[in-house]
Amino acid sequence: MSFLTLAIDVGGSSIKAIILQDDGTPISKRSLIHTPHPATPDVIVATLIDLIAKQGEYDHVSIGFPSVVEHGVTRGAINLHADWDGFPLEEVLHSQLGKPIRIANDADVQGCGAIAGKGVELVVTLGTGFGSSLFLNGKLLPNLELGQHIFVGRETYEDRLGQAALDQIGVELWNVRLLEAIATLYKLFNYDKLYIGGGNARLISTDLPANVAIVSNDLGLIGGLALWRSSNS
Secondary structure, three states, X not given: OOOOEEEEEEXXXXXXXXXXXXXXXXXXXXEEEEXXXXXXHHHHHHHHHHHHHOOOOOOEEEEEEOOEEEOOEEEOOOOOOHHHOOEOHHHHHHHHHOXXXXXXXXXXXXXXXXXXXXXXXEEEEEOOOEEEEEEEOOEEEOOOOHHHOEEEOOEEXXXXXXXXXXXXXXXXXXXXXXXXXXXXXXXXXXXXXXXXXXXXXXXXXXXXXXXXXXXXXXXXXXXXXXXXXXXXX
């Protein structure tokens, strides 16, 4: 039986949505709106409800969200608003939409769309913040928050490579920092493959190691199919 998934990717600067068949074929145009600020739960929920109402028919919803997500509850979203810590997003949306919903960390969702499923695979997303996900033979280790870990001195990966840092130091130095991060992450995880996505991946202008690949930011939507794959098989 075929299902239609409404895939949504919530980011610090934009929110994207598309309806996908089980094989990833889109049956709607991709919608994109700017993330409203202040991005409190009430504001974002209202925005999502309005966005979803403008989509076509679908069977269930997948949402990639920029925070740790435990059983549909968000655990902090530092690039949105402090009130997201402990917010039952899945329950709130389900009560208003009446459709099955699954929510996961946005980098985890993008990783599900990027990986090959072999060996140790690390995914990082470069955008407003610094997202990450880690897989072993296709199995996800959920909610890996590398962005909040120390990279240099007292600065985290997000401090050094997030949007605020990019705006401050410029693209050239940002690329230098990215290569330093790649080398450090390889020593830490000894990954077979590193995938780099997110909106700022398009700004990478340096040569990358052979086991590092830039992937499409649209995988943040396509990866949402993985949240329902076990249910549909």
